[in-house]
Amino acid sequence: MNQIKTTLKLFAILMLLVGIIYPVAVTGLAQVFFPKEAGGSLLYDPDGKITGSAMIGQPFSDPKYFWSRPSATSGYPYNPLASGGSNLGPTNKDLIGQISNRTSLLNSYGIQTPVPSDLVEASASGLDPHISLQSAQVQIPRVARARNLTEQALNKLVLQHVEERQFGFLGEQRINVLKLNLALDSMK
Amino acid sequence: MPDMEILFDITGMLFLLVVLTLLVKPFGTYISNVYQGNRTILSPILMPLEGLINRAAGVKQDEEMDWEEYATTLLLFNGMGLIVLFLILLLQGILPLNPQGFPGFPLDLAFNTAVSFVTNTNWQAYSGESAASYLTQMSGLAVQNFLSAATGLCVAIAFIRGFTRHTSQTIGNFWKDMTKSVLYILLPISIIAALLLVSQGVIQNFDPYTNSSLLQPVQTSDGQTIVNQTLALGPVASQEAIKEFGTNGGGFFNANSAHPFENPTPLTNYLEILLILLIPFSLTYTFGRFSGNTRQGWALFTTMMMLFIVLLGVMYWSEYSGNPLVKPVASGSYLEGKEVRFGIGGSVLFAVSTTATSTGAVNAMHDSLTPIGGMVTMLLILLGEVVPGGVGSGLYTILAFAIIAVFIAGLMIGRTPEYLGKKIEVFEMWMSVLIVLTSGILVLIFVSVALVTYFGISSILNPGPHGLSEILYAFASVANNNGSAFAGLNANTLFYNLVTALAMLIGRFVPAVAALAMAGSLSKKKYIPPSIGTLPTHQVTFVLWLAVVILIVGALTFFPALSLGPVVEHMIMNAGQ
Numbered sequence: 001m002n003q004i005k006t007t008l009k010l011f012a013i014l015m016l017l018v019g020i021i022y023p024v025a026v027t028g029l030a031q032v033f034f035p036k037e038a039g040g041s042l043l044y045d046p047d048g049k050i051t052g053s054a055m056i057g058q059p060f061s062d063p064k065y066f067w068s069r070p071s072a073t074s075g076y077p078y079n080p081l082a083s084g085g086s087n088l089g090p091t092n093k094d095l096i097g098q099i100s101n102r103t104s105l106l107n108s109y110g111i112q113t114p115v116p117s118d119l120v121e122a123s124a125s126g127l128d129p130h131i132s133l134q135s136a137q138v139q140i141p142r143v144a145r146a147r148n149l150t151e152q153a154l155n156k157l158v159l160q161h162v163e164e165r166q167f168g169f170l171g172e173q174r175i176n177v178l179k180l181n182l183a184l185d186s187m188k
Numbered sequence: 189m190p191d192m193e194i195l196f197d198i199t200g201m202l203f204l205l206v207v208l209t210l211l212v213k214p215f216g217t218y219i220s221n222v223y224q225g226n227r228t229i230l231s232p233i234l235m236p237l238e239g240l241i242n243r244a245a246g247v248k249q250d251e252e253m254d255w256e257e258y259a260t261t262l263l264l265f266n267g268m269g270l271i272v273l274f275l276i277l278l279l280q281g282i283l284p285l286n287p288q289g290f291p292g293f294p295l296d297l298a299f300n301t302a303v304s305f306v307t308n309t310n311w312q313a314y315s316g317e318s319a320a321s322y323l324t325q326m327s328g329l330a331v332q333n334f335l336s337a338a339t340g341l342c343v344a345i346a347f348i349r350g351f352t353r354h355t356s357q358t359i360g361n362f363w364k365d366m367t368k369s370v371l372y373i374l375l376p377i378s379i380i381a382a383l384l385l386v387s388q389g390v391i392q393n394f395d396p397y398t399n400s401s402l403l404q405p406v407q408t409s410d411g412q413t414i415v416n417q418t419l420a421l422g423p424v425a426s427q428e429a430i431k432e433f434g435t436n437g438g439g440f441f442n443a444n445s446a447h448p449f450e451n452p453t454p455l456t457n458y459l460e461i462l463l464i465l466l467i468p469f470s471l472t473y474t475f476g477r478f479s480g481n482t483r484q485g486w487a488l489f490t491t492m493m494m495l496f497i498v499l500l501g502v503m504y505w506s507e508y509s510g511n512p513l514v515k516p517v518a519s520g521s522y523l524e525g526k527e528v529r530f531g532i533g534g535s536v537l538f539a540v541s542t543t544a545t546s547t548g549a550v551n552a553m554h555d556s557l558t559p560i561g562g563m564v565t566m567l568l569i570l571l572g573e574v575v576p577g578g579v580g581s582g583l584y585t586i587l588a589f590a591i592i593a594v595f596i597a598g599l600m601i602g603r604t605p606e607y608l609g610k611k612i613e614v615f616e617m618w619m620s621v622l623i624v625l626t627s628g629i630l631v632l633i634f635v636s637v638a639l640v641t642y643f644g645i646s647s648i649l650n651p652g653p654h655g656l657s658e659i660l661y662a663f664a665s666v667a668n669n670n671g672s673a674f675a676g677l678n679a680n681t682l683f684y685n686l687v688t689a690l691a692m693l694i695g696r697f698v699p700a701v702a703a704l705a706m707a708g709s710l711s712k713k714k715y716i717p718p719s720i721g722t723l724p725t726h727q728v729t730f731v732l733w734l735a736v737v738i739l740i741v742g743a744l745t746f747f748p749a750l751s752l753g754p755v756v757e758h759m760i761m762n763a764g765q
Binding site: 002003004005006007008009010011013014015017018019020022023025026027029030031033034037038039040041042043049050051052053054055056057058059060061062065069075076077078079080081082083084085086087088089090091092093095096099100103113114115116117118120121122123124125126127128129130131132134165166167169170171172174178181182185 | 196199200203241244245246247257260261264265268269272315317318326327328330331334335363366367370374375378379382383386387388389390391392393394395397398399400401402403404406407408409414417418419420421423425426427430441442443446447448449452453454455457458511513514515516517518519520521522523524525526527528529530531534535550551552553555556557558559649650651652654657674675676757760761765
C-alpha cells in the first residue's frame with residue numbers, strides 16, 4: 001500500500017515539474033530572449049498584416065514568381081496542417097511519373113533537362129522554405145520575361161538572398177523562396 | 189561540384205562524432221557521480237529540490253529495494269503513466285489549453301499512443317498538428333518523454349549495480365533513481381537545449397494557429413481557392429529538446445524533425461543529433477567508472493562506434509549515389525523526402541543516429557530513402573538497438589550481448605564464463621537471451637501475421653518489395669521501441685493500433701524486467717578476482733568478437749526478410765525498372 005502511495009505521489013510531483021513548470025518556464029524565457037523566433041518568425045507587410053513565416057514555405061506556380069519545391073501535403077501544397085512527405089518509394093511508378101511531369105512543366109518554360117533535383121522532388125516536411133541556388137538561377141529567365149526585368153538585376157537579387165552553410169561548413173547553401181519573392185514584389 | 193559536396197558532408201559528420209566522443213568522458217562521469225550520490229556541479233541547486241521531492245513523496249533516505257520490489261515499483265510507475273496519458277488523450281476535448289478545439293482520440297488510437305509514449309517508442313499513428321492539443325503535447329506526451337527515458341536510466345543503473353555490488357540483496361531504490369534521472373540529467377540539459385533551439389527559430393508559444401496570407405493564392409484539388417495559410421504553432425522547443433535527449437522521437441508535428449518549426453537550421457539539426465547520441469554513448473563510460481575499470485566502458489563504446497561508422501558509411505554511399513531511375517532528368521542529390529537545408533549529409537547522419545538509438549525522430553522520410561539506405565536504418569533497429577541504443581536500454585541490451593559473447597567464447601576456448609568478476613550461470617544466460625531475442629521474435633511473428641492477413645497488407649502504400657519493407661520496418665520499429673516508420677504504411681487502423689501496442693509493451697518491459705532480474709541475481713554473487721582462466725573483456729579481440737555476435741544475431745535472423753525487401757528493390761532499381 002505504501003509502495004502504491006509513494007509511487008503515485010512521486011508520479012504526480014514529477015508530472016507537475018516536467019509537464020507544467022518546465023514548458024511554462026521555457027516559454028517565459030523564450031518569450032523574453034527570443035520573442036520573434038518563439039512566435040514563429042512571422043513576416044509582416046507595411047500594414048501589419050502577416051504575410052507568412054520565414055521558416056515555412058509557400059506554393060508558387062505563377063511564372064512571375066520563383067517556384068518552391070514540390071510539396072506532398074494534402075489539401076493544398078504547403079499546407080501546415082498536414083506536414084509530411086510523399087512517402088513514395090524510389091521504384092514507385094507514381095513517383096517516377098510525378099517527377100517526369102514536373103520536369104516537362106519546367107521544360108515548357110525553357111528550363112532544360114536535367115533540371116535541379118530539388119525543383120522536381122518533394123520535400124520531407126512539405127513545407128521546405130528553401131531551394132538551391134542553382135534552382136533559383138535556372139528560373140531567372142522565366143521570371144525576367146514575366147516581369148520585364150533584366151536577368152542581371154534578378155541575378156543580383158538572387159545572390160543577395162543566398163544563405164551560406166552555417167559557420168561555413170554545416171548544412172547546405174540555400175535560398176528562402178518566400179523572402180526572395182517578397183523582395184521581388186517590392187522591386188521597383 | 190559533387191566532390192566538394194562529399195567533403196562538406198564528411199566534415200560535418202566527423203565534427204559531430206568528435207564533439208560527441210569528447211563529451212563522453214565528462215558527461216559519463218557526471219552521470220556516475222549523480223547515481224553514486226557524489227557532489228556535482230548542480231548539487232547546490234538541485235539537492236534541496238531533490239530533498240523536497242523525496243519528503244513530499246514519502247521516500248525514505250536509506251530505503252533500498254531488492255530486484256522484485258524495484259521491478260514492481262517500476263511497472264507500477266509506468267502503469268500509472270499509461271493510465272494518465274490514456275485519459276488525457278481520450279478527454280483532451282474537454283480539457284484546457286486546446287485552442288484548436290481538437291476532440292478526444294478514438295479508443296484504439298488513444299491506447300496505442302499512450303503505450304507508445306510510455307514505452308519510449310513514440311510510434312505515431314496520429315498527426316500532431318491536426319489531432320493533439322497543447323495540453324496533450326506538453327502535459328501528456330512530453331511528460332512520458334521524460335519519464336520513459338528516466339525509466340531506461342533506472343534499469344541501466346540498477347543493472348550496473350548488479351555487477352558492482354557483491355553479496356547484496358538490493359539493487360537500489362527506484363524512486364530515488366527516478367528523481368535523480370529527471371532532476372540531474374534530463375531536465376537541466378533540456379532547458380538549455382530548448383532555449384538554443386528557440387534562438388534558431390524553433391517555436392515556443394501557446395498562441396492559437398495563425399492565418400497568414402499567401403503571396404500567391406492556390407487552388408485545392410477540389411477547385412477551392414486558398415488565400416490564407418494556417419500556421420500550426422505551439423510549445424514545440426521544450427518538447428523537441430527532451431524528444432531527442434530522451435531518445436523518444438515523437439514529433440510535435442507530423443513531419444517530425446523535418447518540420448522547419450522543429451528543426452529550422454543546420455545548427456539545430458546537428459544539435460538534435462548530438463542530443464540523441466549523448467546519453468546512450470556516455471553511459472558506456474558511466475558503466476566503466478562504476479565497475480572500476482573505464483577500459484571496460486571504452487570497449488563497449490568502441491564496439492558501438494565501429495558498427496555506427498560502418499553503417500553510416502554504407503548509407504551515405506547509397507544516398508549519395510541516388511536513384512538511377514530519376515538521375516537522367518534530375519541533376520544533383522536525390523532529395524525526394526529530404527530537406528534542402530540538411531542535404532544528403534545532414535539527412536543521413538540524422539537517419540543513422542535516430543535508428544542506431546531507439547529515438548525514431550526523422551528529418552527525412554525513410555520510406556523515400558534509396559533501398560540500401562532504407563535497409564541500413566532497418567538493420568540498425570533490427571540489431572536490437574545497441575549501437576548505442578536508447579537511453580539506458582541500449583546499455584543493458586549490449587551488456588546482455590556481452591554476456592552472451594563471453595559465454596560463447598567460454599564454450600569455444602574452454603574458459604569459465606565470467607564478466608566483471610561475476611560468474612555467468614544458467615539464470616544469467618536465460619535473462620540475456622530474453623533481453624536479446626524478445627524483440628526479434630516479436631518482429632518475425634507479427635510480420636508474418638501482417639503479411640497473410642487483409643488487415644495487414646491493405647495498409648501498404650508502395651507496391652512490390654517496398655511494401656514488404658514497410659511492414660517489416662513497422663514491426664522492427666515497434667518491437668525495438670524505435671518509433672520511426674516507412675510512413676506510407678497506414679498505421680491508424682484497429683489492427684495496427686492494437687498489434688503494434690502489444691509489440692511495444694512486450695518489447696519494452698520483458699527485456700527491462702529480465703535486466704532487473706539478472707541484476708538481482710548478479711548482485712547476490714561473490715566477486716571472483718580475474719585469473720588466468722578469465723577472458724579479458726576490455727581488449728580489441730573482445731570488441732571485435734562482441735561486434736560479430738551482435739551482427740550474427742541481428743543480421744542473420746533477418747537476412748531472408750531483408751533480402752526479399754530492400755535487396756530485391758535495390759536490384760530492380762539498378763536494372764532500371
